[in-house]
Amino acid sequence: MQIGLVGLSYSGKTTLFQLLTGIKQDHTMQGKANRGVVKVPDSRVDYLSALYKPKKTTYATLEAVDIPGLIPGAERSTASFLTAVREADILVNVIQDFENPEAPPHEGELNPQRDLELVLYELLLADLDQVERRIERIKSGKPSKINQEELALLQKLKSALEAEIPVSSLELSAAEELMVRNYRFLTAKPYVVVVNVDESRISDHEAHSNSEIAGFCRERGIPWHYLSARIESEIAELDGEERQLFLEELNIKESGLVTVTRLVYTRLGLISFFTVGEDEVKAWTITKGLTAREAAGKIHSDMERGFIRAEVVAFDDFARAGSMNAARTEGTLRLEGKDYIVNDGDIIHFRFNV
Ligand SMILES: Nc1nc2c(ncn2[C@@H]2O[C@H](COP(=O)(O)OP(=O)(O)O)[C@@H](O)[C@H]2O)c(=O)[nH]1
Ligand SMILES: [Mg+2]
Structure with missing residues (x-):
């Protein structure tokens, strides 16, 4: 899954990219999209790794792309910006509040709410541009070939976008939904707001909760989070204990890396399950709602094909019991069949036969 960081120049995209990926960037390199891997922090993996002491510990990963090139009011957004945004599975809009x-x-003039709206507006304009060009192309084709259904949908999208309504807010039929998916509209993408606030105001939770941005996001069901990207990316370079001390000193309850990855997981409907052993402790990311058999297929197609049973224990039950044997005795480690719906935090051992 790919996170696209978007926002106006100097909002702190590259700084947040650094916090998420640990990759240092030259801030003067405006214009180039940076890509990196985000190791998804998970205290459950930390716990399992400390317990099993495996040869290898593997955290879940996401990809982050720091996408420059959004210039409000430009005639048309740059092609490289649009291409990169279209590839992303979720957009994180970074907003300057420092x-x-x-x-x-x-x-x-510093104005976070204006900046948020400017970014949304650019996304709307890019979609509108795409819709209009598609309508023109259809209309200029052979009349016999004109797809009336598609044309009707495009007209509906055009009116909505002109009224500044994002594609994600539209009620669409299943058939329309399918057509819309093919266009990969920018305003159809899951969207999260990160307000990059001055470190002197980082713990002013009341102000954050009452801000114009908070009201705007609350009303529209958009997840949002306040963080201070620069100080946090500096703190992230310290080792565990020192890092915790600094975060506490600044009254930051949780690292922005943890919060942002959690927001992304929730918004994308992702969950993690774990496999454990002396060789490897590993977090696997799947979409919510997958069956045990489908989850096995994420590990290996043989496991899906030859699926027999899954031995499952919820992480919390396992941590309380302290070991697999204790969990088995307590009855929280149990056998599940192929149709079992995997929960976030399940520790699973798949039995299969090939
Ligand atoms: N004071 C302060 N400066 C920041 C913060 N985040 C980023 N900056 C600085 O703002 C400038 C622009 O940040 P950058 O990440 O390059 O923004 P981008 O253009 O969106 O990639 C850099 O000089 C950063 O060091 C912050 O939280 N507080
Ligand atoms: Mg940058």
Whole structure:
């Protein structure tokens, strides 16, 4: 799964990219999209790894792309920007809410709500542009070949986008949904807001909760989070204990890396299950609602084909029991069949036959 970081220049995209991936970037390299792997922090994996002491510990991963090139009011967004945004599975909109002489705000005035709306507007315009061009192309084709259903849908999308309604907010039939998916509209993508706030105001939770942005997001069901990207990316370089001390000192309850990855998981409907052993402790990411057999297929197609049973224990039950044997005695480790729906945090051992 790919996270696309979008936002105006100087909002802190590259800084957040650094926090998420641990990869240091040259901030002067404007214009180039950076790609990196996000190791998804998970205290359950930490616990299992400390217990099993495996040869290898594998965390779940996401991909992050730091996408520059969004210029409000430009005639048309740059092609490289649009291509990168279209590839992303989820957009994280980074918004500037800090003062820094190295980061002049848009039109000389710091205004987070305006910046949020500017970004949404650019996404709307890109979709509208795509819709209009498609309508033109259809209309200029042979009349006999005109797909009336598609044309009707495009007209509906056009009116919505002109009224600044994102594609994700539209009620669509199953057939329309399918057509829309093919277009990969930017305003149809899952969307999360990260407000990059000055470190001096990072623990002002009341102000964050009452902000214009919070109201806007609450009303529309958009997940949002306040963090301070620069100080957090500096703290992230420290080792465990020191890191915790600094976070506490700043009254930051949880690292932005943890919160942002959790928001992304929730918004994308992702969950993790674990496999454990002396060789490897590993987190696997799947979409919510998969059966045990389908989950086995994520590990290996043989496991799906030859699936017999799954031995399952919820992480919390396992941690309480302290070992597999204790969990078995307590009855929380149980056998499940192929149609069992996997839960977030399940520790699973698949039995299969090939
Ligand atoms: N004071 C402060 N400065 C920040 C923060 N985040 C980023 N910056 C600085 O703002 C400038 C722009 O950040 P950058 O990540 O390059 O923004 P981008 O253009 O969106 O990639 C850089 O000089 C950063 O060091 C922050 O939370 N607080
Ligand atoms: Mg940048």
